[in-house]
Amino acid sequence: MSDKPRLAIIGTGNMGGAMVGRLRAAGYPVSVWNRTRERAEQVAARTGATVAGTAREAAGTSDVVIVALANDAADLAAHEGRDGIVAGLRLGTPVVDTSTIDPRTTLRLAEMVRGAGGVHVDCPVSGSVSSVEGGTLTALAAGEAVDVDRVRPILESMSGKVFHIGPTGTGATMKVAINTLLLAINQGLSEAYVLAEAAGIDRDTAYDVFLSGATGAPFLKYKRAIFEHPDDNPVAFSLDLVSKDADLVLALAERVGVPVAQAQANKAAVESAIADGYGQQDISTIAKHLRELRSRSSRG
Template sequence: MGAAMAARLRAQRVTVKVFNRTTDRAAAVAARTGADLAPTARAAAAGADVVLVSLADDAAVEATYTGADGLVAGLRAGTVVADTSTIDPRTAIRLGDLVRGAGAAHLDAPVSGSVPSVESGQLTVLAGGRLADLDRARPVLAHLSHRVVHVGPAGTGATIKLAVNGIVHALNQALSEALVVAEAAGVDRSTAYDVFAASVAGAPFVGYKRAAFEDPDGVPPAFTLDLVGKDLDLLLALAARVGVPAAQATANRAAVAGAVDAGFGDRDMSAIAEHLRNRRLSVGRRTGNGGRNGM
């Protein structure tokens, strides 16, 4: 996602400096897009009007913000840090305090959408923080998004992203199960997908994940099952803190854990369907029916 953001901004002729803790990744993005390569997060932040952060988890975000070479150390007064990572709202608030302590501004600003959404500037930005700070970041965010929602104060952007992802991961599980059931009962995979996409269940997620579901070995991972598990853990922790039962998220987390245990952790989230196909074949072998109607 971060690489796609850099490419989109460069295509819009925005000056960009990139940093990643894995230097080769950042160097590849810089070479491909014409962005400048920064040796540290501090150097990437130095002199910037807006700093965008897009990282996998809380630990990566914390490591990038803090320390002598962290981005906080490179901030100047007036810079706006817009963190698009999906992280615990408490982490977003705590690191936002560090940024504000350096005289800069902070937004927890995760996004809803896929890499193709970035490439076409069609993300939805879910921003928590001061509205005045969001307004200063809008010129940059506008290159990436078709809508920017000011959700509320610090932490609310991170909170609503977890809620949104809870729905997305439920859709992924439901779509996987429905597709494999239809296949197992004799419906062609593409035909089944045509029906799903045209039905009342045809959410945007169903449309943009079609290639991954129809050709699981031919499409590179866009969002791995390991990251789905991370998201659901964060959502379940949040639900527990606010005292809300989350039976759907609990069931989906168990399903993801099963797929990860079976070796699908680094595969795209759509690989839940492949995991279900494998389980069906396994049950079929045990019952001696060759896999037909094994579930």
């Protein structure tokens, strides 16, 4: 029998499913719940996790709850109600929320968890599915230091770095700031890549050059395969979710009074691609969309 704490993972989408696999490989017993049970069952069959009937059941039979959901509405719905996380919490159970959501929602969820006697750690993560699988995520933990330290070994199983950002809400805020930069990198890479290609430079050569100098950010390294072969690699971060995150950036910027012209332009580019049917495709498909726009222009 494992001496590691029993974990519940709420949400088995791309990131949540990858977390299940990583934590199971590290020897943790894991129970999973997903709104669409079939997806939870697929992850469980692949990893040896067990499937809970409700979020309440998953939380009530676990020592630590990890939440990995797509947006604010899904996160709130998983916490609330007779079958929600909060209803199942035992006294002192940590809830580690890795979802990318509005910092104001994070504060609301933390209040609910603590009101039920649980412990809340606001902990979005920076990285992609491949980062989870390789244990190289960056964890942006926020809350009381003692609570962060309590779950640190679990976070370190998935992460290369665990930062304690500050009090509850600062993890979510830091993730919004990171995504401001991430979306800018993706847009800049997409434009530079297609620009070089259209001007007659070999794709592989262009990407080699982007990686070799000051522009060689980790994002470029782990996204290379899908940039070069967009139709042959799984979606890690869909444009629909990118759009949601771009809205979080713009909302935070408005609240704190920071002009973010580039973020607004990036949001517009994402919405243009979604309008052309790319919503379920990866963030890297912005490059593919630029090629389409160029083709249209040349025909018109």
